[in-house]
Amino acid sequence: MKSNQRLASIEAAHGELVEFGVDPFSVEIEEIVSPTGGIIQGRPTILAGTNNYLGLTFHPECVAAAKKALEAQGTGTTGSRMANGSYACHRELEKELAAFYEKNDAIVFSTGYQANLGTISSIAGPGDTVLIDADSHASIYDGCQLSGASVIRFRHNDYDDLAKRLRRMGDAAADALIVIEGVYSMLGDRAPLKEFVRVKNEFGARLVVDEAHSLGVLGERGRGVVEEAGVLDEVDFIVGTFSKSLGNTGGFCVSSSDNMAVLRYASRPYVFTASLPPATIAATRAALKLLDSGSDLRKRLHNNAKRLHDGLKSFGFTLGAPVNAVVAVVIGDKSEALRMWDYLLKAGVYVNLMVPPATPGSDSLLRCSVSAAHSSAQIDAICNAFGEWRSRKS
Amino acid sequence: MNHQDIVTEIIKVLTPLVKDKGVDNISENTELTGELALDSMQVMNMLLELEDTFDISIPVNAMADTKTVGDLATQIEQLMSGHS
Numbered sequence: 001m002k003s004n005q006r007l008a009s010i011e012a013a014h015g016e017l018v019e020f021g022v023d024p025f026s027v028e029i030e031e032i033v034s035p036t037g038g039i040i041q042g043r044p045t046i047l048a049g050t051n052n053y054l055g056l057t058f059h060p061e062c063v064a065a066a067k068k069a070l071e072a073q074g075t076g077t078t079g080s081r082m083a084n085g086s087y088a089c090h091r092e093l094e095k096e097l098a099a100f101y102e103k104n105d106a107i108v109f110s111t112g113y114q115a116n117l118g119t120i121s122s123i124a125g126p127g128d129t130v131l132i133d134a135d136s137h138a139s140i141y142d143g144c145q146l147s148g149a150s151v152i153r154f155r156h157n158d159y160d161d162l163a164k165r166l167r168r169m170g171d172a173a174a175d176a177l178i179v180i181e182g183v184y185s186m187l188g189d190r191a192p193l194k195e196f197v198r199v200k201n202e203f204g205a206r207l208v209v210d211e212a213h214s215l216g217v218l219g220e221r222g223r224g225v226v227e228e229a230g231v232l233d234e235v236d237f238i239v240g241t242f243s244k245s246l247g248n249t250g251g252f253c254v255s256s257s258d259n260m261a262v263l264r265y266a267s268r269p270y271v272f273t274a275s276l277p278p279a280t281i282a283a284t285r286a287a288l289k290l291l292d293s294g295s296d297l298r299k300r301l302h303n304n305a306k307r308l309h310d311g312l313k314s315f316g317f318t319l320g321a322p323v324n325a326v327v328a329v330v331i332g333d334k335s336e337a338l339r340m341w342d343y344l345l346k347a348g349v350y351v352n353l354m355v356p357p358a359t360p361g362s363d364s365l366l367r368c369s370v371s372a373a374h375s376s377a378q379i380d381a382i383c384n385a386f387g388e389w390r391s392r393k394s
Numbered sequence: 395m396n397h398q399d400i401v402t403e404i405i406k407v408l409t410p411l412v413k414d415k416g417v418d419n420i421s422e423n424t425e426l427t428g429e430l431a432l433d434s435m436q437v438m439n440m441l442l443e444l445e446d447t448f449d450i451s452i453p454v455n456a457m458a459d460t461k462t463v464g465d466l467a468t469q470i471e472q473l474m475s476g477h478s
Contacts (some may be wrong), residue, residue, distance in 0.1 A: 354434060
């Protein structure tokens, strides 16, 4: 196969890792024993990089619901909902999501990635303009590309920069689509959503908020930054995933737009892929119920996040954002981050290594995601492993 | 502002970005990602700065066929005159 420019640069980056003798992007969890524990390289390891925010992957109610659906409805749907038919459970989950967000309708997608791809590419088309945060997730960039719309970036979390760009558009700003994330996955920082809503209202544009990393984490009922900021009614489309707080796989879009039925059929990532298996839908529905009534889970999550945040701070680490379920330790130099990641793994702590261009700016990060299921002892062990690295260095 | 003025402004923004790369001379024909080896973050930061300088928004998709400083100047010229 002839290597293109993109493959060549990936090959070069991979070669660097091979030379270094560590490949953080091919970690194998040999055995998963709990939401926060597994066996990696033969060692018991604390999982602090899974996005399992509420720790529901092993919850008895979710597991029982999945087992029941598996036995009653079989292993898979073997086709797309449009071509091969929806199961009743797909529609039930959509109704439950719409009710949870107090919106008129919802569309379920087969992954969170496809939820952004399918939502953006069906709302916007050639001739439209989509304005996105410069630090947007790849699924947002890819959704924009699939839409064929003109794509304009604004500075990260900078609503004044967004307003400046909308102003330049003149009357066309009223037809623009703005896409932001509630919480940004790399640093764990939140969007100033009230201000973004004010700007979108000023110009009459529409707003999509991706709540992948805030569903179940923020807001009184876990509805994310839109709920925390008190702007649930004013956000036009909310996108989310089942693969983090809900402990499954899949994604969704909820909205009160009159066009939801049409959007569903205009969305290639909805139409041309197999629908979620019944067991996944059943486990997601069970998890959504737990999430909705889960203020105790959120309390545990926030206590754990604060414990980790404060612990790492006490060792003098620079963190990416105020306390949140994503705690990113800013390392800077890539080689240092690689060495540290490897040290932590050998000490029994798995975190995510993030390097440019996936990270904002030029810094490498060691990204931890906290779970409600982490014990205090596990959080302390994570902090201590980081601290031991620091004391070894000094 | 004519094409050459825009080229001059682009070079002004680019020069500090590539000061450590041993690039002696940036001209209209210099390739942005090839010769200057700008990564995606550097390209994005350069564009944000140029957008402020010229009070325009450069669509991400407009950059697909933009290889040289001169191509970028042509893009900016078109956006400033309301065509894209």
